[in-house]
Amino acid sequence: MSRVRSYVKPLDGVVVAVVLLAALLIWLVPLLGAAQGQTVVVRTQAETLTYPLAEDRVIDIESGGYHLHLRIEAGTVRVTDTDCPNRLCQKVGTISRVGQVIVCVPAAVLVSIDGEADYDGTSY
Amino acid sequence: MTARATDTRALAVDALLLAAALLLSYLEFLLLPAILLPGIKLGLANVCIMFCFFRVGARHAAAVSLMRVFITALLFGNLPSFIFSLLGAVCAYAALVLLSIPGRHISRLGQSVGCAAAHATGQLTAAALVYGTAGVFAYLPVMLLVSVPLGTLTGMLLILCESKIPSTLPTIRNKGNV
Numbered sequence: 385m386s387r388v389r390s391y392v393k394p395l396d397g398v399v400v401a402v403v404l405l406a407a408l409l410i411w412l413v414p415l416l417g418a419a420q421g422q423t424v425v426v427r428t429q430a431e432t433l434t435y436p437l438a439e440d441r442v443i444d445i446e447s448g449g450y451h452l453h454l455r456i457e458a459g460t461v462r463v464t465d466t467d468c469p470n471r472l473c474q475k476v477g478t479i480s481r482v483g484q485v486i487v488c489v490p491a492a493v494l495v496s497i498d499g500e501a502d503y504d505g506t507s508y
Numbered sequence: 509m510t511a512r513a514t515d516t517r518a519l520a521v522d523a524l525l526l527a528a529a530l531l532l533s534y535l536e537f538l539l540l541p542a543i544l545l546p547g548i549k550l551g552l553a554n555v556c557i558m559f560c561f562f563r564v565g566a567r568h569a570a571a572v573s574l575m576r577v578f579i580t581a582l583l584f585g586n587l588p589s590f591i592f593s594l595l596g597a598v599c600a601y602a603a604l605v606l607l608s609i610p611g612r613h614i615s616r617l618g619q620s621v622g623c624a625a626a627h628a629t630g631q632l633t634a635a636a637l638v639y640g641t642a643g644v645f646a647y648l649p650v651m652l653l654v655s656v657p658l659g660t661l662t663g664m665l666l667i668l669c670e671s672k673i674p675s676t677l678p679t680i681r682n683k684g685n686v
Contacts, residue, residue, distance in 0.1 A: 391667060395610050396618030403625040403652050411649035427639065448586075485644055487635065489588050494639045 421482045421497030424461045426454065429492045437461065437480070437497065450491035461495060463488070522560065522568050529556035529576045530583075537584055548654050551624050554600060555665050558620065561604055562670070569604070573597050592634045599630030616670070620663030624655035 426433040428447035435441065435456060442464075443454040452473065453465040460478040463486055473488040479497055486495040532552035539549070553576060561569035577597045581590035603626035607619040628651035635644040 391615050392617060393613055393615040395607075395614035396621070399607070399614070399618040399622045399625075400656055403621060403656055406625075407649040407652035410645060410652070483642070484646055485639075485641065487639065487644060489592075490586065492586075492588060494641065496641055 420459065421480055421484070421499060423498040424454075424456055425494075425496045425498050427494040427496075434498075445491075445493060447488075447493050448491040450488070450493075452488060452491060452493055454495065461497070462486070463495070466491070518564055518568060521564055522572050525556045525560045525564075526572045526575050526579075529553040529572065530579055532556065533576065533580045534584070537580075548651065548658075550658055551627065551662050552665070554620070554623055554627070555662050555669060557597075557601075558604065558616070558623070558662075558666050559669055559673075561608070563673075566605065566608075570601055573601055588635075588638050591638055592631045595634035595637075596627040596631040599633075600624075600627040602626065615663070616666045617660050617663035620666060621656055621659030624659030624662065625652050628652060628655050 421437050424435045424437050426435070426443065426445060428445055430447065433443070433445075435443065437456060437459055439456065440458070441456050443456070445452045445454065450466060450468045452463055452468070455462060455464045460480040462478040463473040463476070466474060466488065468488055468490045470488075470490060473486050473493070473495075476486045479486055479495070482497055482499040484497050487493070530553075532555070536549045536552055557569050557573045557576070560572050574597065577590070577593045581593060585593065600623040603622045604619060607614055607622045629648065632644050632648050632651065636642050
């Protein structure tokens with residue numbers, strides 16, 4: 385233990401403190417303002433689709449050679465299944481608040497929540 | 509030893525460290541699905557970059573880091589992952605330069621944690637640019653939090669490497685004009 389302590393220098397603590405403080409601040413800021421979202425925005429390589437968050441539905445997407453199945457349910461959205469090997473988008477779980485996102489890098493898909501109800505249910 | 513011989517030697521060490529960094533990147537690429545949180549990796553390749561920075565020289569480390577990003581992207585990346593990786597590496601390098609200034613008032617642990625945090629910030633900035641939304645910064649607190657233990661771990665590995673890897677390497681910076 386004393387060997388470990390001999391390695392640690394005062395500025396190490398400062399670096400760690402700054403990193404943790406930054407994490408705390410960035411975590412707190414969106415919580416203050418984030419409201420329940422209105423619209424699900426799905427951006428793929430080819431198109432941008434919008435859906436109302438209030439209506440339950442299943443969305444199938446193909447992008448970058450991968451398939452994603454999204455489910456809008458009870459005001460939240462999540463990726464229920466994907467053939468992308470990472471499955472990170474699935475592990476994110478459900479999102480519902482403005483500014484929250486689910487990203488799938490291999491398929492180049494971004495699912496985000498918008499505040500304004502400017503959806504029309506079509507792609508543009 | 510002549511300056512040219514030292515240059516050649518530094519080049520060989522750079523190439524060796526680059527190869528090691530690539531292998532470690534590949535190892536992390538294989539381990540990625542096993543890690544539960546999205547976008548989190550150990551940052552083992554950074555051990556090589558930092559080793560190069562302190563043993564061979566700052567400019568050598570920049571070259572090795574950039575080459576690692578390019579080759580990793582060519583071998584197992586796509587365009588978004590290349591941009592993420594590039595901005596992450598640039599930010600981590602900037603942090604390394606900054607954190608090397610305090611000299612003996614900071615240890616490899618603090619430097620490594622700083623690099624890890626800067627890398628995470630750079631990657632998410634790249635994601636924000638690629639996807640055109642600041643929403644991805646919602647991941648930043650988690651990534652910063654995780655960068656403390658993971659940065660400490662890679663810092664400990666670096667301390668181990670620096671104490672175990674023989675003294676033939678550190679003569680490079682002292683004898684040559686590199």
